[in-house]
Amino acid sequence: MTIAYINRIGTAVPEHDVHQIFIEFVEQFLPERKARLLFRRMAQRAEIGHRFSTLEPHEDLTIAADREGFYRPGQFAGTAQRMARFETHAVKLAEKAVQAVNLCDEKASISHLVVTSCTGFTAPGLDQQLIECLGLNPSTERTVIGFMGCAAAVNALKAAHHIVRSEPSAKVLVVNLELCTLHLQETPDLEVILGALLFGDGCAACLVSAQPTGIALRDFRVVTIPDTRDLITWRIGEGGFTMTLSGEVPQRIAQALSHEAMRNDDQGILRGQHRDEFGLWAVHAGGRTILDAVEQGLELTPDALKWSRGVLRDFGNMSSATIMFVLQRILEHAAPTGKGLGMAFGPGLAAETFRFDVVR
Numbered sequence: 351m352t353i354a355y356i357n358r359i360g361t362a363v364p365e366h367d368v369h370q371i372f373i374e375f376v377e378q379f380l381p382e383r384k385a386r387l388l389f390r391r392m393a394q395r396a397e398i399g400h401r402f403s404t405l406e407p408h409e410d411l412t413i414a415a416d417r418e419g420f421y422r423p424g425q426f427a428g429t430a431q432r433m434a435r436f437e438t439h440a441v442k443l444a445e446k447a448v449q450a451v452n453l454c455d456e457k458a459s460i461s462h463l464v465v466t467s468c469t470g471f472t473a474p475g476l477d478q479q480l481i482e483c484l485g486l487n488p489s490t491e492r493t494v495i496g497f498m499g500c501a502a503a504v505n506a507l508k509a510a511h512h513i514v515r516s517e518p519s520a521k522v523l524v525v526n527l528e529l530c531t532l533h534l535q536e537t538p539d540l541e542v543i544l545g546a547l548l549f550g551d552g553c554a555a556c557l558v559s560a561q562p563t564g565i566a567l568r569d570f571r572v573v574t575i576p577d578t579r580d581l582i583t584w585r586i587g588e589g590g591f592t593m594t595l596s597g598e599v600p601q602r603i604a605q606a607l608s609h610e611a612m613r614n615d616d617q618g619i620l621r622g623q624h625r626d627e628f629g630l631w632a633v634h635a636g637g638r639t640i641l642d643a644v645e646q647g648l649e650l651t652p653d654a655l656k657w658s659r660g661v662l663r664d665f666g667n668m669s670s671a672t673i674m675f676v677l678q679r680i681l682e683h684a685a686p687t688g689k690g691l692g693m694a695f696g697p698g699l700a701a702e703t704f705r706f707d708v709v710r
Contacts, residue, residue, distance in 0.1 A: 607647025
C-alpha cells in the first residue's frame with residue numbers, strides 16, 4: 351500500500367500583532383469592574399503572547415480597533431463587508447504560505463488542491479483564486495473543506511492521504527487558511543469575549559506525495575464525544591460568524607481521554623497502543639486549557655506538548671491552520687525518526703486523530 355508523506359510545510363501570518371490591542375479594546379464592552387478584572391486575569395493565564403490580523407490597529411481605540419474602522423464601537427462591520435474583506439485578503443496570505451513551501455519546479459506537477467477554511471466563503475473561491483495566482487494547471491483537481499472548524503486540517507490531510515494512496519503519482523497541495531479576526535463580536539458577554547481572546551489569523555500550506563521524506567501519514571480515526579454537540583458551534587449571523595465555545599470543553603476532553611476504552615481499546619484514539627509508544631504529540635493548540643486537558647487526560651509528561659504550547663504562545667489559535675504550524679515545528683526540530691499522534695478537536699465535539707512517523 352502506498353504511503354502518503356507531508357514533504358514540506360510552509361506557514362504565514364499577517365504583519366499586524368493585535369493581541370494586546372484586542373485586550374485593551376474589548377474591555378470597553380465590559381461594563382462591570384469585576385468582569386474587567388476577571389478578563390484581565392484570564393488573558394494573563396491564556397499563555398498567548400501574540401496573535402496576528404490582516405487589520406491594522408488604530409492608534410486611538412476609542413474610535414475603532416483598526417484603521418479602516420471595521421470595528422468601530424456601535425458600528426461593527428456586517429457579514430457582507432467581512433466576506434468582501436476575506437475575498438481580497440485571504441488569497442494574499444495563502445499565496446505567502448504556499449511560497450514558503452518552495453514548490454519551485456514541482457509547481458507544474460501539482461495534480462490536486464485541497465483547501466480548508468471556516469472563516470470565509472466566496473465563489474469563485476480561494477481554490478480557484480490560488481490556481482490563477484500561483485500559475486497552477488487549470489485542470490488541477492480541487493476539493494474545498496468548509497466549516498469543520500479547528501479539526502479541518504486533519505480532514506484535509508486525510509483527503510490527501512487517500513488521493514496519494516489511490517494515485518501514487520499525485521502531488522497534493524493542501525492549504526489551511528483562516529482569518530479569524532474578521533469575526534469579532536461587539537458584546538458584553540464575557541464568555542464570548544474570552545473565546546475571541548484565543549483566535550488569530552494564519553495560513554499553512556503543505557505538499558503531500560508518495561515521496562518518502564518528511565512526515566509519513568499512517569492512519570486516521572475520528573471519535574465523537576457523546577452529548578457534546580452544543581459545546582462548540584459556529585454559525586453565520588448578521589454581524590459575521592458567531593462562535594459558542596463552552597467552558598465545559600476542556601473538562602469533557604479530559605474526561606473522554608481518561609476513559610479506559612478511549613485510551614486503550616483497539617478502536618480508541620491510541621489504537622490499543624500505550625501512550626509511551628508515541629514520542630511526538632501534534633495536538634491542536636486550541637487554548638491553554640485544551641492542552642492542559644489533553645495532558646491530564648492522557649497523563650502525558652510536562653514537555654510532551656511543547657510544540658503545541660509554543661505555537662499557542664507565538665500565534666494563538668488559528669483554527670484549522672494551527673495543527674499544521676505544530677507539525678512544521680516537529681518536522682524542523684524533532685529527532686530524525688519518531689512515531690507520533692496528531693489530534694485536533696472540532697464541533698461535534700469530534701476528536702480527529704492520525705498516527706504519523708517522522709522520516710528523514
